[in-house]
Amino acid sequence: MSTGRRLWAYAATLPAHLLGGLAGALLAGACQLLLVLYAKPLLDNATNAAGVSVDGLVRVTISIFIFGVGISVGELAYMYLLDYVAQGVVLNMRGDLFRHLQALSLGFFEDASTGALVSRATNDLSVIQTRLNNDLAALLRQPVMIVGLLVGILVLSSWQLMAFTLLVGGAMLPVINFTSARMKLHTAQIQESLADLTAHLTESLGGIRVVQSFGASEHEIARFEADNRATRRAMMRAVRVRAVLRPLLHLISIVGLILLLVAGGWLYSQGLATMGDIGLVLASVPTLSGAFKDFGRARLAWAETMAASERVFELIDTAPDLVDAPDAVDLGAIEGRLEFRNTGFHYRTGSDVLTDIDLHIEPGQMVALVGASGSGKTTLANLVPRLYDVTAGALLIDGHDVRAVTRASLRAQIGIVPQQTVLFRGTVADNIRYGKPEATDAEVEVAARAANAHDFIVALPDGYDTEVGERAVKLSGGQAQRVAIARAILRDPRILILDEATSALDTASEALVQEALDRLMQGRTSLVIAHRLSTVANADRIVVLDEGRIAEQGPPAELLAQRDSLYRRYHALQAGASAE
Numbered sequence: 001m002s003t004g005r006r007l008w009a010y011a012a013t014l015p016a017h018l019l020g021g022l023a024g025a026l027l028a029g030a031c032q033l034l035l036v037l038y039a040k041p042l043l044d045n046a047t048n049a050a051g052v053s054v055d056g057l058v059r060v061t062i063s064i065f066i067f068g069v070g071i072s073v074g075e076l077a078y079m080y081l082l083d084y085v086a087q088g089v090v091l092n093m094r095g096d097l098f099r100h101l102q103a104l105s106l107g108f109f110e111d112a113s114t115g116a117l118v119s120r121a122t123n124d125l126s127v128i129q130t131r132l133n134n135d136l137a138a139l140l141r142q143p144v145m146i147v148g149l150l151v152g153i154l155v156l157s158s159w160q161l162m163a164f165t166l167l168v169g170g171a172m173l174p175v176i177n178f179t180s181a182r183m184k185l186h187t188a189q190i191q192e193s194l195a196d197l198t199a200h201l202t203e204s205l206g207g208i209r210v211v212q213s214f215g216a217s218e219h220e221i222a223r224f225e226a227d228n229r230a231t232r233r234a235m236m237r238a239v240r241v242r243a244v245l246r247p248l249l250h251l252i253s254i255v256g257l258i259l260l261l262v263a264g265g266w267l268y269s270q271g272l273a274t275m276g277d278i279g280l281v282l283a284s285v286p287t288l289s290g291a292f293k294d295f296g297r298a299r300l301a302w303a304e305t306m307a308a309s310e311r312v313f314e315l316i317d318t319a320p321d322l323v324d325a326p327d328a329v330d331l332g333a334i335e336g337r338l339e340f341r342n343t344g345f346h347y348r349t350g351s352d353v354l355t356d357i358d359l360h361i362e363p364g365q366m367v368a369l370v371g372a373s374g375s376g377k378t379t380l381a382n383l384v385p386r387l388y389d390v391t392a393g394a395l396l397i398d399g400h401d402v403r404a405v406t407r408a409s410l411r412a413q414i415g416i417v418p419q420q421t422v423l424f425r426g427t428v429a430d431n432i433r434y435g436k437p438e439a440t441d442a443e444v445e446v447a448a449r450a451a452n453a454h455d456f457i458v459a460l461p462d463g464y465d466t467e468v469g470e471r472a473v474k475l476s477g478g479q480a481q482r483v484a485i486a487r488a489i490l491r492d493p494r495i496l497i498l499d500e501a502t503s504a505l506d507t508a509s510e511a512l513v514q515e516a517l518d519r520l521m522q523g524r525t526s527l528v529i530a531h532r533l534s535t536v537a538n539a540d541r542i543v544v545l546d547e548g549r550i551a552e553q554g555p556p557a558e559l560l561a562q563r564d565s566l567y568r569r570y571h572a573l574q575a576g577a578s579a580e
């Protein structure tokens, strides 16, 4: 479907307002037209050699008043109703965009720039929001005016005058067509450079700690300056188009007026036209040129709307690459058996990160993943909630391939404490409740206590109601991590994934949290990525990853007993480090 049609489809969800608005625009256009055409009977009556007809004068005056009221009523209707429709269109487009973004896979977001995505949801939609408005009624109102005027001149006076008028109008159309095509192009460029600018802003504000601590502000300013200037250049191209359109139309209408007056004067001198005809021409030309100016401006606004809408639709149209299978089933309650079968994985860019992973985890078991950084531990864990799809082999939960069940039912069974804690805008309690929105305050507190977070939370200015920023600037890394643990505890999942969940804690609080985690892991299947081997000494099994392959696996004591196992070597390294 074309962009224009899709916008119509959005607008058509408010049929009564849309039709009412369009009718208002038609009414205003028709009344304005009749008002202009009445110049002829008015003048012919006034200059009638047989004397002025008072009756006629009264009739004309009353009509003119009625048309004036008609214009006002029509304008009132369309200005309100069409803006109502336009805001509805923006509301629904923005909603659809956000909903669609939620459906896209993690892989999509890693390839895209957050700033550029945000730009489409803000800058592009705001172009639509400001340009898609009642001014566009001119696209309907003014053609009615223009055609009506031409027909009126033909009927009321002569075809010669109509032909001249048509000529003047005909000269304006190509100008409008050309400028609106340029405008669409320039708008696309402006939006593109605004996206760059937003991406830059997001990145450098997101990394402001690094920027400042590296004293890189000047460097950032210089880079921003370049993007900033590029945006102005693009903007100025559009400004030039907009600036040139009206004066050009004006010039054409002046030349047209002169031609028409000369022609009209000649026709009058030959007795082929009346004073009324001349008056009609005088009234028509400014109206005509005004109509074309309005129409031209609306065409520019429409071109801008189209360019921005194309960008928004492009994003709405990106097909989600990780979706529920059409016949996906609800996973239902599970025991928590995890089975990797010859599983392989590579990110979209780059070579294999995981190769031939064969791993069976029985319900309730605790398996610890150990390995150098970059060996693929986080990647392996991310496959379980199907944040990514395996690229070879399969992953089964309770015998179901994860690709054959709905993601919602799968993810409902899994609790993750990620390596990097994310806290959302809201209170501490909101953040804990993220794992289970319907949880009561009491449940939230129980979870916080289990995560050994209760004590620091009640010491915060507003306790559980303390607002935390999106990047949790107000909480220390360890505190944020304990909030994340409470979130997972509250969820009460069958499968628990801890990705270096205690890495941001000091040794003292780690011991406390570890005790909480040990309690949490009771009776659940847990996949634990450990940064300190001491924390997984009681695991049922250790799996050592080396460059994406399982190098060795077995109970901790067994691996430790093997003379040249990797596990034993890691152990010796860490023991040595802590001895120092």
Ligand SMILES: Nc1ncnc2c1ncn2[C@@H]1O[C@H](COP(=O)(O)OP(=O)(O)O)[C@@H](O)[C@H]1O
Binding pocket: 110, 347, 348, 349, 350, 353, 371, 372, 373, 374, 375, 376, 377, 378, 379, 380
């Ligand atoms: N989103 C990603 N896109 C591309 N490559 C990635 C991505 N995340 C991780 N990698 C690569 O995959 C490998 C394994 O990373 P990861 O699973 O994070 O290791 P670990 O958690 O063991 O430190 C690394 O080489 C890393 O560079």
Ligand SMILES: [Mg+2]
Binding pocket: 377, 378, 379, 419
């Ligand atoms: Mg990792």
